[in-house]
Amino acid sequence: MSTTRHHINRQRRRQARETRPAAPAGRPQSTSVRTGGRGATAVLTPVGAGPADPPAAGDEKAAPARSRRPAVLVLLCALTVLLGGFAGWAHAEAEGLRSEPARSNTALTDLARTSEIKGQVAKAVDRLFSYDHADPGALDKAARDLLTGKAADQHRDLLADVRARADEQKAVITTTVTESAVERLDGDRARVLVYADQSSVATTGKKAATDKESKTDGAAAQDEGVYAAAMLAVDVVHRDGRWLVSALDTFGR
Structure with missing residues (x-):
């Protein structure tokens, strides 16, 4: 009985092997068959294949790092060239600025000299642009004492019409510097911006139109002030x- 059963089992296994469909190309085939006590169980194992080893963590990190390294080196080289060029340009610009005449302006650094200039210019402008019809010689003396070069002709042209009107109206013109600033100071030369208030008080000799004067024949002088x-x-x-x-520069006036 046992011999007949084993014989039948062998025939079934043989028929199973003969009727089993062939494995497609690229598909693994079984390499071993284990049998149990009562039947046969096939265990398939790919030929020449085993569990794939996972890539090491260090390799995954090293590969991108190696690929980034050349790009970083190129960037650093480019930055070095750029910074070197900028340094050369900045040095050339600095040398050019130092050589310009504007670099010799000491208006903001020589405070004592700047204060001296402001004080003397304020007094000069007060005298040169003030006029009293009763003392015309004072303006002439101020022009002789305080003007040099082309400033003498400029001052005479500026004040010619003013003097004529002041004499006609018997006016007194007073100029007072309120603010000044040294724009440029270069050695023995300077340029100063000046702000001033001017007042002109004239005695016109016109009759005052009042009720009191309409009853008398007297003439009263009227003072007119301009600021x-x-x-x-x-x-x-x-x-x-x-x-x-x-x-003198009056900005086109």
């Missing part, structure tokens, strides 16, 4: 311990 602000630039030069006005 204005002025701005000008004054170029000065240092000579014999004083700052003399060498040019």
Whole structure:
């Protein structure tokens, strides 16, 4: 009985092997068959294949790092060239600025000299642009003492019409510098911006139209006051311990 059963089992296994479909290309075939006590059980194992080893963590990190390294080196080289070029350009620009005449301007660094210039220019402008019809010689003396070069002709042209009107109206013109700033100071030459208030008081000799005067024949003098602000630039030069006005700029007026 046992022999007959084993014989039948062998025939079934043989038929199973003969009727089993062939494995497709690329598909693994079984390499071993284990049998149990009562039947046969096939265990398939791919030929020449085993569990794939996972890539090491260090390799995964090293590969991107190696690929990034050349790009970083190229970037650093480019930055080095760029910074080197910028440094050369900056040095050339700095040398150019130092060589310009504007670099010699000491208006903001020489405070003592700047204060001296402002004080003398303020007094000069007060005298040069004030006029009293009763003392015309005072303006002429101020022009002789404080003006030099082309400033003398400029001052005469500016004040010619003013003097004529002041004499006609018997006016007194007063100029007072309210603010000044040294724009440029280069050695013995400077340029000063000046702001001033001007007032003109004239005695016209007109009759005052009042009820009191309509009852009398007397004539009363009427004083007319005019006030204005002025701005000008004054170029000065240092000579014999004083700052003399060498040019006047009234900005087109």
